[in-house]
Amino acid sequence: MSGATPRPPSRRTRMSRAARERQMLDVAEQVFGEHGYQAASMDEIAERCGVSKPMLYEYFGSKDGLLVACVTRSKAELLDVTQKAMAAATTPEDILWRGMVAYFSFIDSHSKSFAMLLREPTAATPQTAEAVEATRRQQSTLIAGVLATFAPSAPADVIEAYTQIIMGASERMALWQTSRPDVSAEDAARYMTDFCRQGLSPYLTPAPPRPCAEAPREPR
């Protein structure tokens, strides 16, 4: 590697497409994370790559395409991490626990950029929204699978609803965790698994004024 010396100025290093794309995704993820999608400019991303703007368009088509590519890469990484974590589990509860820890750890390490993804989905075109939604679907499938194992007696609509609940709760929890440095990924995972397992019941008063007959009825 004679010319691979890390010198930013003067000498422009010409890169292979694959390498340049990877670098662009790294830079884009960072810039999007710093300013948010809308405020990030393609010129800035190009400049930080040491390259001119049309290259970005050559490789990713549009600003939106660049975001989609970032999302897609993260999605793959997240899926990989969570699946690997869950594969090591034995009981359903353990699956849930390990999955949650993996999820919160992942977001913890990618916090800035991933928080952006969670809050800024529909940036411009439906394309982006679709990519983010695809990530959710992927996670949903995973969760729904766990739920089905966890609760084989639950009807489909309840599984679906609870999957959504868990998705939303996890995302909010992740966002909250990034703003609370004293809350570790394990803490977040524990809150989630505890809540999923029993809800509020551990804290209910021992003699609750809860006539089950007239309460908003049981899940059918």
Next chain:
Amino acid sequence: MSGATPRPPSRRTRMSRAARERQMLDVAEQVFGEHGYQAASMDEIAERCGVSKPMLYEYFGSKDGLLVACVTRSKAELLDVTQKAMAAATTPEDILWRGMVAYFSFIDSHSKSFAMLLREPTAATPQTAEAVEATRRQQSTLIAGVLATFAPSAPADVIEAYTQIIMGASERMALWQTSRPDVSAEDAARYMTDFCRQGLSPYLTPAPPRPCAEAPREPR
């Protein structure tokens, strides 16, 4: 156009500031809801108001300011609706139930624009993010209050975490509900309250392989 306009040419009605502002907010809420924040153009909003763009800037300062004003108005409305609903309740469970129904009903009726708010928070400036976050804080306060009543024995960190969980779950549930016409606001509320009350425990297998000693530990 060839003069086929349904309204007479001199119809340019001059309005009081208050009335015009209200109209602008109505139109903006609709346009933002239709296209999303980023894709919505100030020119279109102005045109639909039958007014020119600088008027919008005169009254709201910026595109962002307009969004913030929309959010603020919706926030007040939502708070009003949920508080009124909860005031009529008797037991803590009833509070939760009524609050949830009110929340989902509100979003159901404002679906397009409110879904936009839920998914598109950090549009441009921190100002907008702040306004949306303020709405969340308001709701969080409400929820945390209910939780404290519901579960007086729960420690503060659990209350905080569970509040976030419920917030996130509700938002996701609301989004899901808008895409599922067969799910009513009451259905959504029922899923939520059931999950909050007991989590997954009703569906757990009667003889669960759950050694509590090594399981991710209980909420402290």
Next chain:
DNA sequence: CGCGTAACCTACTGGGAGTAAGTTACCCGG
């Protein structure tokens, strides 16, 4: 009736997304 002011306008600037068309460096077969 005229005068102050608030509602409203036309016509512009500026910045960033996206593009057309040209230039340079690297690889590879003679």
Next chain:
DNA sequence: CCGGGTAACTTACTCCCAGTAGGTTACGCG
């Protein structure tokens, strides 16, 4: 070593839209 083909890269634009400067009209009111 040498051309030439192609992939990496550039300059220099266009267009669209947020935001603005400054002027114009209509309404209330003394």
